[in-house]
Structures are given as C-alpha cells and as structure tokens.
Amino acid sequence: MSSRTPPKLESFAGWIQATDDHAPHHLNLLAHVGQAWDDAGDGSSVVRSSLARKVERWRYQHLKEHAGRLTPQDEAFVDALDGAARQLAGRAPLKSRRTRHAVRDPAVDTDSIREACAALDTAFPLDRLTETARQLTQQHFPGIPAPRIQRAARHRILLYAPLYVSSDCVNYCLYCGFRYPLGIVRRHLSVAESLDQARILRGRGFRRILVVGGEFPSLTTPAYYREITRSLAADGFEPNIESAPQTTETYAELVAAGARGVNLYQETYDERLYAKYHVRGPKSAYHWRLETHDRAAEAGMPRLGLGILLGLADPRADLLAMMRHAAYLADRFPDRTLAFSLPRIHEAPAGFEIPYFVSDRDLIRFFCVLRIAFPRAGLVLSTREQAEFRHTLAKICITEMSAGSSTAPGGYAADGSPNAAEGAQFPVSDHRSPAEVAAWLEEAGFEVAWTTNPA
Ligand code: SF4
Missing domain, CATH: 3.20.20.70 (Aldolase class I)
Known part of the structure; x- marks a missing residue:
C-alpha cells in the first residue's frame, strides 16, 4: 500500500487484513487511493472521482453488512471512508457525519425541540397547541x-x-x-x-x-x-x-x-x-x-x-x-x-x-x-x-x-x-x-x- 494513503484510512489496514473477507480487493483499493493522493497532476480528477465512488460504495457495503451490530471500530472506519470519499471528490470539508448518533442524542435538542416535546404529552391541551x-x-x-x-x-x-x-x-x-x-x-x-x-x-x-x-x-x-x-x-x-x-x-x-x-x-x-x-x-x-x-x-x-x-x-x-x-x-x-x-x-x-x-x-x-x-x-x-x-x-x-x-x-x-x-x-x-x-x-x-x- 502507498505510504500516502489518507492518514485515517491507513490506520485500518491491519484491521482490514484481519477481518475483511475481501481484504485483498480492499487493500488494493486503498493502494489506489494512496496513489491518487500522491498524484496532483493534470488528469487526476477523473481517477479521484472514480475512486470516491468506489470508496462510498465500500462504505455502503460495510454499513449494510454490519447493520445492527456496528462496533466503535466500524464507526470510526466508516467515518474515515466518508472523509476520504469527500476529499477525493473535491467536496468542501464538513464536520463528520454523525447521523447515527444524532437521532438518539439529547444533546442535539434545541430549545424549540424541548418545548415541542412537552406538547407531545396528551396532558398538554390540544387547543392551546393548535393555536400556537x-x-x-x-x-x-x-x-x-x-x-x-x-x-x-x-x-x-x-x-x-x-x-x-x-x-x-x-x-x-x-x-x-x-x-x-x-x-x-x-x-x-x-x-x-x-x-x-x-x-x-x-x-x-x-x-x-x-x-x-x-x-x-x-x-x-x-x-x-x-x-x-x-x-x-x-x-x-x-x-x-x-x-x-x-x-x-x-x-x-x-x-x-x-x-x-x-x-x-x-x-x-x-x-x-x-x-x-x-x-x-x-x-x-x-x-x-x-x-x-x-x-x-x-x-x-x-x-x-x-x-x-x-x-x-x-x-x-x-x-x-x-x-x-x-x-x-x-x-x-x-x-x-x-x-x-x-x-x-x-x-x-x-x-x-x-x-x-x-x-x-x-x-x-x-x-x-x-x-x-x-x-x-x-x-x-x-x-x-x-x-x-x-x-x-x-x-x-x-x-x-x-x-x-x-x-x-x-x-x-x-x-x-x-x-x-x-x-x-x-x-x-x-x-x-x-x-x-x-x-x-x-x-x-x-x-x-x-x-x-x-x-
Ligand atoms: S415502500 Fe418499499 S416496496 Fe414499496 S416502493 Fe418503496 S421500496 Fe419498494
């Protein structure tokens, strides 16, 4: 594998080797990602966007195969794939996706959501709610x-x-x-x-x-x-x-x-x-x-x-x-x-x-x-x-x-x-x-x- 594989992804190479049924294929893909990282020359954007698609596909397959039993290592891995795909595609940097956590995280609640939740209780008068x-x-x-x-x-x-x-x-x-x-x-x-x-x-x-x-x-x-x-x-x-x-x-x-x-x-x-x-x-x-x-x-x-x-x-x-x-x-x-x-x-x-x-x-x-x-x-x-x-x-x-x-x-x-x-x-x-x-x-x-x- 290239030494220039995106840093976060590179750290998963041993884990992929040990746990992935398709390790040779995926390690090969990582090597190509590393080469694309090295290649800043003209004509590389097509290669990078093709690799971005493959990395996103890999991420999809991983999420599908591990549905319902994602370990912290899986979570970190799919986040690393997400970051790599985004960078390869040349999209603007963003905070990592954390949808999986957000949907059950009370820290996400805004004041408006907390106010709304109080009205979910049937004891909250419906006529008052509809008027608001x-x-x-x-x-x-x-x-x-x-x-x-x-x-x-x-x-x-x-x-x-x-x-x-x-x-x-x-x-x-x-x-x-x-x-x-x-x-x-x-x-x-x-x-x-x-x-x-x-x-x-x-x-x-x-x-x-x-x-x-x-x-x-x-x-x-x-x-x-x-x-x-x-x-x-x-x-x-x-x-x-x-x-x-x-x-x-x-x-x-x-x-x-x-x-x-x-x-x-x-x-x-x-x-x-x-x-x-x-x-x-x-x-x-x-x-x-x-x-x-x-x-x-x-x-x-x-x-x-x-x-x-x-x-x-x-x-x-x-x-x-x-x-x-x-x-x-x-x-x-x-x-x-x-x-x-x-x-x-x-x-x-x-x-x-x-x-x-x-x-x-x-x-x-x-x-x-x-x-x-x-x-x-x-x-x-x-x-x-x-x-x-x-x-x-x-x-x-x-x-x-x-x-x-x-x-x-x-x-x-x-x-x-x-x-x-x-x-x-x-x-x-x-x-x-x-x-x-x-x-x-x-x-x-x-x-x-x-x-x-x-x-
Ligand atoms: S709800 Fe399910 S079965 Fe129905 S059209 Fe959508 S994907 Fe297909």
Missing part, C-alpha cells in the same frame, strides 16, 4: 388571499402533484403494495412518458412535481432519474425526487439536472423494527438510508424532506428521532429548507397488521409539535387523508399539499377521465380535483401557490 402552531404558521408563511375573498388572510399553501414513474421494486417492505413478490400490474414509464404525465399535471395548474419511483437497479437507474429531472426542469417544472437512496455523486448530478429537493422517509428510526419490516433487498440497509439527507445536502440539494410512516413503531419515539435528525441536518446545512411528512398507513397488503394506531387527534398533535420545533419548515400533507381532515390540518399548520393525486405510474389521463386506480401504491382518500382543492383553499382565505418562487 397556527400563529407560528401564519407568522412564517404569510399569505395574501385571492382579491375576491373578503376575509382575513390565512397562510400560504403550495400545491404539488406526485408523478409515479415506476412501480418496479426489488424491496420487500411488508407494508407496501409495490413490494417485490406481489403480483400487481407494474409499469415503468419512459422519460418521454414521464414528461407527458407532467404536462397533463401542468394543465391542472402544477409546477412542483414529486417524481416517485420504486427501487429496481436495472430500471430506475441514476441516469433514468437524471434524464427525467432534466426534461422536467427544462420544461419549466420544479422537480423533487422521491427515489431509493442515491450516492452523493448521483445527487450532485440530479442537482445539476435541476432537482429542487429530495424526499426520503426513514419509515421508522427504530432499528430493530426497521429490520423486521425490511426483510430483504437494498432497503434493508438502515444506515445507508439514514444518511441520505447528508449525501443529498453535501451534493447541494436545496430542500430536504424527512418523514416517518406512522403505524410502524412508537410514533412519539419516531417523532423525537426525526426531530433530532432534522436538528442535526439544520446545524450541518443551515441554508437548506427542511420539510416533514407524516403519512399514516390506512391500508396495507393482506397479511400486514398495522401495529401502532395513530388517531386523528394524535396526527394533529404531531404536526403541531413539528411546527413548534421547526417554525420555518414545510409541513406536507398528502391525499392519503380525507378531505375534511385535510381542511382541519390546513387551517392549523400545513404548508404543502398534494391534490388530485394518482399513485400509479401513468395514472393521469390526458382526456380528464379519473385517475387510474389499477397498479396504485396505496389508495387515495381525497378524490377532489386540483381545481376543487384550490377553490376550497381560496374560499377559506389561503393563498394558493403552485411554485416555490412565484414571479
């Missing part, structure tokens, strides 16, 4: 009502649409209708078909498009998402991406292609339950998923969407972990926009019993708690919830809503006929059209926005 959340939302998302509306302004709500591009998925998430063994009708849209779907959505008013796809490595490739993103951005949309976790390099490509944000829900921060629900497939790599927002932010992604799937685990514990996760990200990347989603499982595939019930009152409380902890964050509500309940939440603190959604690839019809239900990931509960949702919001005094940055 409403005032904070009005303060940080002030709205201008439509001219014809003669009533006090509420806040501004952005409407967006999900665009499902592929239901092919190799994962086994027990709660999901797209999971690999299920014999559903599957569809994978081409880039051109995805753009056609987006143009239908534009006819309904949308500019913010959330591109959603399952994880199927030979189909939903980085190049696939990059080209969809590029074509949407070139056509005037604001693409956000909800895909499987990607590498830092892929996120950099997506940012360059015009991506405005990434959504990635940890589902549950309970590592033991996470392993129980994600029994096979790449999604079983808890830590790789957990660090997705770090990689996206390091690549320059402006908006970071976090979420938990309510029903899988103790919701209060998950909410606290997510708030710590977000506080850690806000400290590491203070110029990024944070957003939160709290989807509830209403229906799961046959055989999956929802273990943790979350009531409407619970959900209201949880959104309010997030508003207190993060007054400027986007709070996102999908059409999983029924129209009347969406009204209730919108009046309190929601700032982003989907409308007229289909959760099936190719589900939007150009002739205006109802969205396709066949091949959907989950059933939609609010069946109103985008125009009906927008009209309701305007009548209620909200400012309805279709883009993040109106001209």
Whole structure:
C-alpha cells in the first residue's frame, strides 16, 4: 500500500487484513487511493472521482453488512471512508457525519425541540397547541388571499402533484403494495412518458412535481432519474425526487439536472423494527438510508424532506428521532429548507397488521409539535387523508399539499377521465380535483401557490 494513503484510512489496514473477507480487493483499493493522493497532476480528477465512488460504495457495503451490530471500530472506519470519499471528490470539508448518533442524542435538542416535546404529552391541551402552531404558521408563511375573498388572510399553501414513474421494486417492505413478490400490474414509464404525465399535471395548474419511483437497479437507474429531472426542469417544472437512496455523486448530478429537493422517509428510526419490516433487498440497509439527507445536502440539494410512516413503531419515539435528525441536518446545512411528512398507513397488503394506531387527534398533535420545533419548515400533507381532515390540518399548520393525486405510474389521463386506480401504491382518500382543492383553499382565505418562487 502507498505510504500516502489518507492518514485515517491507513490506520485500518491491519484491521482490514484481519477481518475483511475481501481484504485483498480492499487493500488494493486503498493502494489506489494512496496513489491518487500522491498524484496532483493534470488528469487526476477523473481517477479521484472514480475512486470516491468506489470508496462510498465500500462504505455502503460495510454499513449494510454490519447493520445492527456496528462496533466503535466500524464507526470510526466508516467515518474515515466518508472523509476520504469527500476529499477525493473535491467536496468542501464538513464536520463528520454523525447521523447515527444524532437521532438518539439529547444533546442535539434545541430549545424549540424541548418545548415541542412537552406538547407531545396528551396532558398538554390540544387547543392551546393548535393555536400556537397556527400563529407560528401564519407568522412564517404569510399569505395574501385571492382579491375576491373578503376575509382575513390565512397562510400560504403550495400545491404539488406526485408523478409515479415506476412501480418496479426489488424491496420487500411488508407494508407496501409495490413490494417485490406481489403480483400487481407494474409499469415503468419512459422519460418521454414521464414528461407527458407532467404536462397533463401542468394543465391542472402544477409546477412542483414529486417524481416517485420504486427501487429496481436495472430500471430506475441514476441516469433514468437524471434524464427525467432534466426534461422536467427544462420544461419549466420544479422537480423533487422521491427515489431509493442515491450516492452523493448521483445527487450532485440530479442537482445539476435541476432537482429542487429530495424526499426520503426513514419509515421508522427504530432499528430493530426497521429490520423486521425490511426483510430483504437494498432497503434493508438502515444506515445507508439514514444518511441520505447528508449525501443529498453535501451534493447541494436545496430542500430536504424527512418523514416517518406512522403505524410502524412508537410514533412519539419516531417523532423525537426525526426531530433530532432534522436538528442535526439544520446545524450541518443551515441554508437548506427542511420539510416533514407524516403519512399514516390506512391500508396495507393482506397479511400486514398495522401495529401502532395513530388517531386523528394524535396526527394533529404531531404536526403541531413539528411546527413548534421547526417554525420555518414545510409541513406536507398528502391525499392519503380525507378531505375534511385535510381542511382541519390546513387551517392549523400545513404548508404543502398534494391534490388530485394518482399513485400509479401513468395514472393521469390526458382526456380528464379519473385517475387510474389499477397498479396504485396505496389508495387515495381525497378524490377532489386540483381545481376543487384550490377553490376550497381560496374560499377559506389561503393563498394558493403552485411554485416555490412565484414571479
Ligand atoms: S415502500 Fe418503496 S421500496 Fe418499499 S416496496 Fe414499496 S416502493 Fe419498494
């Protein structure tokens, strides 16, 4: 091995030799890293960025293989790989990723999080909580009502649409209708078909498009998402991406292609339950998923969407972990926009019993708690919830809503006929059209926005 291997990595050579089943291969990689370190000449940047990818891949494999049993030595090793990959890729120096610790570290709690946690207790009056959340939302998302509306302004709500591009998925998430063994009708849209779907959505008013796809490595490739993103951005949309976790390099490509944000829900921060629900497939790599927002932010992604799937685990514990996760990200990347989603499982595939019930009152409380902890964050509500309940939440603190959604690839019809239900990931509960949702919001005094940055 070269004597110029990055100092921290070099100290692991003996440990790799003794413990790694692929030691010859990895020690060889370390030697190449050392050579790249030595080579400051022209033409080395391609080599260094290729090595950065390999080092990140190695880190991913190590995290996956040691999921649930990371020793302090493993922790130090993956941090060293992280630092080496970042330096090889020429990215700005940053504090080490410490997401794994942050999500359970009380030292991460801000005053706002401590205040919010007090309100998690059901003894804290809900009406007092909703009023505080409403005032904070009005303060940080002030709205201008439509001219014809003669009533006090509420806040501004952005409407967006999900665009499902592929239901092919190799994962086994027990709660999901797209999971690999299920014999559903599957569809994978081409880039051109995805753009056609987006143009239908534009006819309904949308500019913010959330591109959603399952994880199927030979189909939903980085190049696939990059080209969809590029074509949407070139056509005037604001693409956000909800895909499987990607590498830092892929996120950099997506940012360059015009991506405005990434959504990635940890589902549950309970590592033991996470392993129980994600029994096979790449999604079983808890830590790789957990660090997705770090990689996206390091690549320059402006908006970071976090979420938990309510029903899988103790919701209060998950909410606290997510708030710590977000506080850690806000400290590491203070110029990024944070957003939160709290989807509830209403229906799961046959055989999956929802273990943790979350009531409407619970959900209201949880959104309010997030508003207190993060007054400027986007709070996102999908059409999983029924129209009347969406009204209730919108009046309190929601700032982003989907409308007229289909959760099936190719589900939007150009002739205006109802969205396709066949091949959907989950059933939609609010069946109103985008125009009906927008009209309701305007009548209620909200400012309805279709883009993040109106001209
Ligand atoms: S939740 Fe996502 S990753 Fe899991 S099976 Fe469904 S589509 Fe695939």
